[in-house]
Amino acid sequence: MQAPDSDPRSIRATATPSTxxxxxxxxxxxxxxxxxxxxLPHVELAVLSLRARVAxxxxxxxxxxxxxxxxxxxxxxxxxxxxxxxxxxxxxxxIIAFPVAWYIAKIARGRAKSLLFVLCLIPFWVxxxxxxxxxxxxxxxxxxxxxxxFNLGITHEPIxxxxxxxxxxxxxxxxxxLFMVVPLTNALESLDDSLIEAAYxxxxxxxxxxxxxxxxxxxxxxxxxxxxxxMLTLGNYLTPTLLGxxxxxxxxxxxxxxxxxRFNWEQGAAFGFLLLILSTAIVWVGLRVTGQRxxxxxxxx
Amino acid sequence: xxxxxxxxxxxxYANHLAVDAxxxxxxxxxxxxxxxxxxxGKTTLLRMIAGFLSPDEGDVxxxxxSMKGVAPNRRPANMVFQQLALFPMMSVGDNxxxxxxxxxxxxxxxRDRVDRMLKRVGLAGATxxxxxxxxxxxxxxxAIARCLVLEPTLLLLDEPLxxxxxxxxxxxxxxxxxxxxxxxxxxVYITHDQSEALVLSDHVAVMNxxxxxxxxxxxxxxYRPRTAFVAGFVGANNRLRGRATRVEGNTVxxxxxxxxxxxxxxxxxxxxxxxxxAYIRPEAIVLxxxxxxxxxxxxxxxxxxxxxxxxxxxxxxLVREARSRAEIRIALPQTGRYADLVVGETIAFGFDxxxxxxxxxxxxx
Numbered sequence: 001m002q003a004p005d006s007d008p009r010s011i012r013a014t015a016t017p018s019t020x021x022x023x024x025x026x027x028x029x030x031x032x033x034x035x036x037x038x039x040l041p042h043v044e045l046a047v048l049s050l051r052a053r054v055a056x057x058x059x060x061x062x063x064x065x066x067x068x069x070x071x072x073x074x075x076x077x078x079x080x081x082x083x084x085x086x087x088x089x090x091x092x093x094x095i096i097a098f099p100v101a102w103y104i105a106k107i108a109r110g111r112a113k114s115l116l117f118v119l120c121l122i123p124f125w126v127x128x129x130x131x132x133x134x135x136x137x138x139x140x141x142x143x144x145x146x147x148x149x150f151n152l153g154i155t156h157e158p159i160x161x162x163x164x165x166x167x168x169x170x171x172x173x174x175x176x177x178l179f180m181v182v183p184l185t186n187a188l189e190s191l192d193d194s195l196i197e198a199a200y201x202x203x204x205x206x207x208x209x210x211x212x213x214x215x216x217x218x219x220x221x222x223x224x225x226x227x228x229x230x231m232l233t234l235g236n237y238l239t240p241t242l243l244g245x246x247x248x249x250x251x252x253x254x255x256x257x258x259x260x261x262r263f264n265w266e267q268g269a270a271f272g273f274l275l276l277i278l279s280t281a282i283v284w285v286g287l288r289v290t291g292q293r294x295x296x297x298x299x300x301x
Numbered sequence: 302x303x304x305x306x307x308x309x310x311x312x313x314y315a316n317h318l319a320v321d322a323x324x325x326x327x328x329x330x331x332x333x334x335x336x337x338x339x340x341x342g343k344t345t346l347l348r349m350i351a352g353f354l355s356p357d358e359g360d361v362x363x364x365x366x367s368m369k370g371v372a373p374n375r376r377p378a379n380m381v382f383q384q385l386a387l388f389p390m391m392s393v394g395d396n397x398x399x400x401x402x403x404x405x406x407x408x409x410x411x412r413d414r415v416d417r418m419l420k421r422v423g424l425a426g427a428t429x430x431x432x433x434x435x436x437x438x439x440x441x442x443x444a445i446a447r448c449l450v451l452e453p454t455l456l457l458l459d460e461p462l463x464x465x466x467x468x469x470x471x472x473x474x475x476x477x478x479x480x481x482x483x484x485x486x487x488x489v490y491i492t493h494d495q496s497e498a499l500v501l502s503d504h505v506a507v508m509n510x511x512x513x514x515x516x517x518x519x520x521x522x523x524y525r526p527r528t529a530f531v532a533g534f535v536g537a538n539n540r541l542r543g544r545a546t547r548v549e550g551n552t553v554x555x556x557x558x559x560x561x562x563x564x565x566x567x568x569x570x571x572x573x574x575x576x577x578x579a580y581i582r583p584e585a586i587v588l589x590x591x592x593x594x595x596x597x598x599x600x601x602x603x604x605x606x607x608x609x610x611x612x613x614x615x616x617x618x619l620v621r622e623a624r625s626r627a628e629i630r631i632a633l634p635q636t637g638r639y640a641d642l643v644v645g646e647t648i649a650f651g652f653d654x655x656x657x658x659x660x661x662x663x664x665x666x
């Protein structure tokens with residue numbers, strides 16, 4: 001390094017106690033936030049999840065909560081189901097968001113481009129609860145869509161469209177779209193059009209260009225969007241509960257039930273930890289399979 | 302046998318005519334350049350040949366076959382892009398083998414042909430290298446190899462030397478010419494750099510405003526420009542505007558005002574009394590400290606040295622003509638005879654009317 005001020009050693013050498021204090025003060029809010037809201041609760045959860053109540057106000061270390069999870073089919077069924085639906089929902093979001101992002105990044109120009117971006121953003125001006133209630137108004141037995149189908153004679157009676165797995169998927173994909181469109185658009189925008197033209201000129205077809213040029217280039221963006229959407233979906237509580245009703249069997253509901261309804265904090269903490277492990281594992285496997293690095297992916301997100 | 306026939310091709314953008322009913326042919330195995338300023342329509346023309354744009358009127362034939370409705374990936378023409386457009390996600394070998402793989406050539410054959418091609422362009426053993434590990438000149442060769450491995454009828458080059466620094470550009474010019482001679486593929490090259498066009502090409506078309514001003518060998522363009530635009534665009538030139546006072550056969554006498562009268566040769570008729578402009582190349586003008594040293598046929602003028610532009614073999618001097626104060630650029634002889642010229646010195650100069658060209662002009666400038 002030639003420029004003296006770009007050498008980190010020289011900065012450290014000139015740091016007086018007062019500048020060091022200023023640095024710590026600047027970092028303080030972030031550190032407090034990390035410590036108080038992320039590290040401490042997780043330590044507390046870890047401790048909670050590993051103890052069992054043997055008598056009123058008497059606790060001892062035990063893996064009982066985790067054993068309950070394994071032994072009770074409902075719990076791990078819900079767990080697996082949540083993971084599978086989240087993965088399916090992420091894949092669907094990617095498939096739907098890709099053409100949208102492609103249009104915004106490569107086809108739309110000028111004002112149309114920013115307008116389309118805003119259109120993707122507009123639903124987020126309304127709270128998630130209201131948006132989900134909107135879906136309920138559309139889909140419930142006496143709602144807009146079933147009545148329309150009935151009046152058109154397509155169905156013999158108004159059918160209940162709520163409380164199906166498909167309904168949960170619709171809601172989850174709708175909620176996640178923006179978080180996929182943004183990183184995908186960024187990734188596709190950085191793809192030089194002449195690369196696509198060159199591939200086309202050398203004999204590539206639409207499908208082969210997509211497979212060999214576009215997707216490899218957009219891979220970090222695809223991974224970033226997928227991670228964000230998967231995490232949001234896995235941890236979503238409102239959409240599956242409202243649109244899936246009693247049949248939703250979503251894992252975050254189990255956590256809620258343990259903490260709030262059953263007042264079994266130990267069990268809830270264990271479930272919370274299991275969900276954390278699940279999302280970490282799936283993201284890790286996903287990055288491994290696609291050969292992406294987390295740092296690169298998060299820079300794109 | 303013509304490898305490329307462009308037949309009355311026209312392309313319009315809104316109300317602007319980008320390419321105006323253009324027709325030309327390129328012979329098999331030749332190096333053809335289209336030279337023009339930016340916005341002259343040369344890129345539009347090239348993209349129509351490649352198939353990225355379709356002409357509004359007219360037809361492009363490659364190897365005698367009409368390209369109407371033929372997509373770029375089905376045309377026997379490949380293009381080297383301005384920014385090269387190498388695929389950064391692939392190795393050098395995969396870049397060169399990309400087109401072959403798309404044609405369904407067997408994997409082992411692709412490997413052989415890629416290796417042979419890389420050897421021919423002087424990149425043997427670079428198959429596994431990453432694109433960003435290559436130098437500018439090597440990237441250039443990969444971009445060309447990637448096209449030539451497909452044995453196209455036509456190789457289109459869109460100012461591929463534009464992104465290189467001066468030294469490398471000079472080197473790549475020679476390399477391009479050697480590659481073309483070795484492969485014998487027909488090259489169609491577009492550029493705004495006259496030196497590239499003159500050095501590389503068998504034929505050059507000078508393009509302006511969607512039309513060809515002149516099509517000919519580099520020598521023809523340089524020594525016998527047929528329009529004022531070509532005279533001004535190709536090579537350095539001194540331009541003098543005025544009124545044609547006398548016309549004798551080809552020789553036109555132009556009064557450039559303030560008593561400056563020059564004689565030049567017109568290829569197209571210039572009307573006596575009409576506006577005209579003369580172009581005189583800096584190297585066509587002879588310097589002399591004593592007017593009697595000038596060749597007897599030369600028209601004799603004199604002026605004061607305004608500035609010296611020393612640039613080795615391209616050195617020149619700017620002289621202010623004594624009467625009209627017109628600034629005239631004169632090449633210094635490479636013998637070093639006038640190396641001792643100083644600013645402010647009065648010097649005689651002259652040129653032969655046969656070496657100056659003259660065109661009718663719209664108005665007296």
